[in-house]
Amino acid sequence: MTQETSPSTAGWKPFVRLILQTKPSKTLLALALSLNLVTTLSGLVIPLLTKHVVDNFSLANLNAVQMAGIGLAFIAQAVTAGISTYLLSRIGQQIVSNLRHRLWQKLLKLPVSYYDEHQTGETISRMTNDTGVLKGLITEHSANFFTGIISIVGSLVMLFYLDWKMTLLLLIAIPLASAVLVPLGRQMYKISKGLQDETADFTSVLTRVLSEIRLVKASNAETREFENGSSGILKLLRYGIREGKVQAGIAPVMSFVMMLMFVLIIGYGGLRVSSGALTAGALVAFLLYLFQIVLPTTQITQFFTQFQKAKGATERIIETLEAEEESVLGLPLERADLPIVLEGVSFAYKGGEAVLKQVTFTAEPGKVTAIVGPSGSGKTTLFSLLERFYSPTGGTIKLGEVPIDRYALPSWRSRIGYVSQESPLVEGTIRENISYGLDREVTPEELDRAAQMAYADEFIGQLPGGYETEVGERGLKLSGGQRQRIAIARALLRDPQILMLDEATSSLDSKSEIVVQQALHNLMRGRTTLVIAHRLSTVIDADRIVFVEKGTVTGVGTHDELFASHPLYREFASQQLRLQDRPS
Structure with a gap:
């Protein structure tokens, strides 16, 4: 969990600053507040008119103008209150929408390193739950807050005008209520912050389990995951009960204070009326103004309760918005048909041991460079550095004579085609997956050509929907070989100058592997290709083989050269080729 911040450091300023950054409409806000003012003034007129009616009350003295004035004041109050509430709610919805756009863009x-350190469910919680808390505060409570403030201030002014002594008596309630509500507010802040953390953790469990539901079922792990989920549910229940206790404490305190005020005013006001210091109409008006204070005070209390929740959400959102982004600035990459040079490249994940140590080799343009070695030797990490998901902790990667981090990130990645072992697909159609990431319209001819070269056209043509066939979540409606061929078609459509293949055929059956190998051969033609392979049979013909052990390059050469000079490579090759030749 994130380290807890004291309430004093997480007050109004971060929240207000975050809201102002969304650039709410000043025109709509000014109109809404103006109508709020009209609503309050209309409400303030009603008790005064009522005072005159009560003081001069008799059937003979009923004044049609006064009665019409009261009626008009009621109508004006209702209409302006409805419009202003709608406008403030609309402004709030726009603020939250702009905030979500900003958060999504962020x-x-x-960088990938951020997602290494933050669970997916936690990040989703920032986007949905935390913005939902702010949405509740702004759209449901802020309108009542602004209306209530204006109503209370206006009513207090009129109360002082009617009888300043009784008004001072009312103000005794403020320290009484504050003595209880301020500590409860601090408790609500701590509870809501913990609740948001637990909600994020629970969302992470849901995301992990539901996204890998096949693994869960195949492993008979339902009971274990039920216990994990139940633990999260119970934690949320405890926080919910604690939140309920605080809210249960706030409501009786407010009720007690309000009843105390009414008893004091009616008792003391009755004495002043009987002594002639106050008219009956003035006492009625005083009570009506008191009603105009009581309801807004309750609404403002609810606002502050919700605000305590919003403070924690604000901190989490600001923390995400202030996280360091990938730098996309740099030189445009005009040509990538140059040697890729690694000079003393080292890398360690945050807080971990070195995964790569002083890696040095060159991938020649237009040729195939294979990277082989035992599992866990850092081969995939090397690809992540070339994709610039991470930056080396030591050494340099160059394209020709220029370090690759000097190039603009979108320009660099646009020249790379990456086909991985998993061949990830996005939910959607085959057409959308092949053209995924391209910022231009793909013609049917281009799509067909890419599919043919990837040997994907045959199975696509046999599907009822053709290119419009839905692949399902993560492409689970397709076989592994079909997903691989779609990934290859996607790479072909990008027409990259640099190609990276990460175990692209290791999970396929022999029949699918033959087809995919043919597709890869089409893809590799004329491109600088780097290949990670466990099976040496797939890279024996590579122009250069780089052997990596425990993050260190221990041999570079052709298959024949390494077989003759590198003992571990010779052992690898002998075992694998012997196994390959063994009859099934």
Whole structure:
């Protein structure tokens, strides 16, 4: 969990600053507040008119103008209150929408290292639950807050005008209520912050389990995951009960204070009326103004209760918005048909041991460079550095003579085609997956050509929907070989100058592997290709083989050269090729 911040450091300023950054409409806000003022003034007129009616009350003295004035004041109050509440709610919805747009844009700009340190469910919680808390505060409570403030201030002014002594008596309630509500507010802040953390953790469990439901069922892990989920549910229940206790404490305190005020005013006011210091109409008006204070005070109390929740959400959102982004600035990459040079490259994940140590080799343009070695030797990490998901902690990666981090990130990645072992697909159609990431319209001819070269056209043509067939979540409606061929078609459509293949055929059956190998051969033609492979049979013909052990390059050469000079490579090759030749 994130380290807890004291309530004093997480007050109004961060929240207000966050809201102002969304650039709410000043025109709509001014109109809404103006109508709020009209609502309050209309409400303030009603008790005064009522005072005159009561003081001069008799059938003979009923004044049609006064009665019409009261009626008009009621109508004006209702109409302006409705419009202003709608406008404030609309402004609030726009603020939250703009905030979500900003947060979504930020999440897409954050580096891969951010997602290594934050669970997916936690990030989703920032986007949905935390913005939902702010939405509740702004759209449901802020309108009542602004209306209530104006109503209370106006009513207090009129109360002082009617009888300043009784008004001073009312103000005794403020320290009484504050003595209880301020500590309860601090408790609500701590509870809401913990509740948001637990909600994020629970969302992480849901995301992890539901996204890998096949693994859960195949492993008979339902009972274990039920216990994990139940633990999260119970934690949320405890926080919910604690929140209920605080809210249960606030309501009786407010009720007690309000009843105390009414008893004091009626008792003391009755004495002043009987002594002639106050008219009966003035006492009635005083009570009506008191009603105009009581209801807004309750609404403002609810606002502050919700605000305590919003403070924690604000901190989490600001923390995400202030996270360091990937730098996209740099030189445009005009040509990538140059050697890729690694000079003393080292890398360690945050807080971990070095995964790569002083890696040095060159991938020649237009040729195939294979990276082989035992599992866990850092081969996939090397690809992550080339994709610039991470930056080396030591050494340099160059394209020709220029370090690759000098190039603009979108320009660099646009020249790379990456086909991984998993071949991830997005939910949607085959057409959308092949053209995924391109910022231009793909013609049917281009789509067909890419599919043919990837040997994907045959199975696509046999599907009822053709290119419009839905692939399902993560492409689960397709076989592994079909997903691989769609990934290859996607890479072909990008026409990259640099190609990276990460175990692209290791999970396929022999029949699918033959087809995918043919597709890869089409894809590799004329491109600088780097290949990670466990099976040496797939890279024996590579122009250069780089052997990596425990993050260190221990041999570079052709298959024949390494077989003759590198003992571990010779052992690898002998075992694998012997196994390959063994009859099934």
